[in-house]
Amino acid sequence: MTQKGLVKSGLDRMHQVLSGHIERGQMPGMVALVSRHDDVHVEVLGNLHADRNERMPRDAIFRIASITKPVAAVAVMILIEECKLRLDDSIEPWIPELANRRVLKSIASQLDDTVPARRAITVRDVLSYRMGFGSVMAMPDTYPIQKHIREYRLGGDGPPHPAKAPTTNEWIQRLGSLPLMAQPGEKWLYNTSGDVLGILVERVSGKPFGTFLRERIFEPLGMKDTAFNVPASEFHRMPTSYTFNHATNKLDVYDPAGPESSWAPPPPFESGAGGLVSTIDDFFAFTRMMLNKGRFGREQVLSRASVELMTSDQLTPPQREGAELFFGSHSSWGLGMGVNIHREEIYQTPGRFGWDGGTGTSAWVDPAEGLIGILLTQRLMDSPEPPRVFTDFWTQAYSALE
Incomplete structure (x- = not known):
């Protein structure tokens, strides 16, 4: 029996629908x-x-933002497969800055209104984004801790500016000076865990995070343009990045292309939560490896068992509570990436895994359909809810199934 592919009429319509977003100036x-x-x-x-x-x-x-997160998780799983880390190990031997945590009594508490953490943060907590610290989904300065997240440049409270980040050691020391927002393992919180994963890789492997990624993931997969900055020789391939100004109905520059870009110099901190740049073909290689259960050609980057664990739901309903902005009732989280658990849209097949990036990127894999979709745009998302260009792309991708 021949494998089913894609329908030309559906792909023609995808071209028309996506072209419409450009023709309308979006x-x-x-x-x-x-x-x-x-x-x-x-x-x-x-x-x-x-x-x-x-x-x-x-x-x-493209600046791929949060679709960096699955890449960081794969790096940690490589170390777990080598038994250099274990899922339920404390991270404290590697990241002592996060030992002996205090926890806010509530998100609205002052920073000294805390209780002791009931246990240490584990590797599993960080991979499943349940370490107890993350983005605060509220208007700026709603809660006392938001001011410190912003002043310390810990990320997650707005679009990334990697050139302005603190160094890796400064970043983790600043994070360690703040209390957690929830007890370790208690609830899913966005973003910060991705950066902690990168530091964990660095400390356990003894190599800079970017070097480990290059040697263990990018080079085996032939991802020659994926890195934490764009070299000067490749500036001509770099799109300008924009926000959409709804007041003027026009695009405003968020990050220029070329030497003035925040992604031009090597960053002081290589962010596992959202720092990478990549191309469509590079990221296709990564997603093909994930679809093929860790294998890419002759390269076995991860075991089948690791990929299956990463791409299965790792959260209980109480742990997802408060994350409806990200998950609705149709999604949950595996290890380092989202997982669809309930079908509410054409494209939300249970078992589909991947994530979206705030700079306008989306990459998901559907093992049941043998389908990969990647969308790279240069317009930042306006909210955690997917923009229309994302939902249009995914609707067309599934409409093109044979």
Whole structure:
């Protein structure tokens, strides 16, 4: 029996629908990929910049933001498979800055209104984003701790600016000076865990996080353009990044392309939560490895068992409580990535895994359909809810199934 692929009429409609977002001035360009078994379709649309006519190349290097998170989790799982880490080990021997935690009595508490943590943070807590610290989904300065997150540049309270980040050691020391927001293991909190995973990799492996990623993931997968910054020789492939100004109905520059970009110099802190840049073909290699249960050609990056654990639901309903903005009732979290658990949309197949990035990126894998979809745009998300270009892309991808 032949494997089913993609339907041409559906792909033609995808081209029309995605082109519409560019024609309406909502973004200058994008690169999209949908793959099913051996059938791979790529859309390269629009321009690199809103103010000049430079066509978007297929190998454009995008700031991929939070779709970095699954990559960081894979790095930690490699160390677990080597028994250099264990899921239920405390992280304290490696990250003593996070030992002897205090926990806010409530999110509204002053920073000295705390109780002791009931136990240490484990590797499993960090992979499942239950370490007890993360983004506060409230207006700025609603709660006392938000001011410190912003002043300490701990991330998660707005778009990333990697060139302005503290060093890795400064970052973890600042985090260690603050109380947790929840008891370890108690609830899912966004973002911070991804950065702690990167530090864990660095300390356990004895190598810079970016070096470990390059040697153990990027080089085996042929991901030659994926890194924490864009070298000067490749600035010509870098799109300008934009926010959409709803007051003027126009695009405002968030991060320029070239030497003034926050992604031009090597960053002081290599963020596992959202620091990478990549291309459509590089990230396709990563998602193919995940779809193939850790294998890519002759390379076995992870075991089948590890990939299956990572891509299965790791949260209880009480642990998901308060995260409805991210999960609705259709999704949950595995280890380092989202997992669909209930179908409310055409594209929300239970078992589908991946994540979205705040700089306008989306990458998900559907093992049941043998489907991979990746969308790279240069317009930042306006909220944690997926923008229309995401939902349109995914609707078209599933409409094109044979």
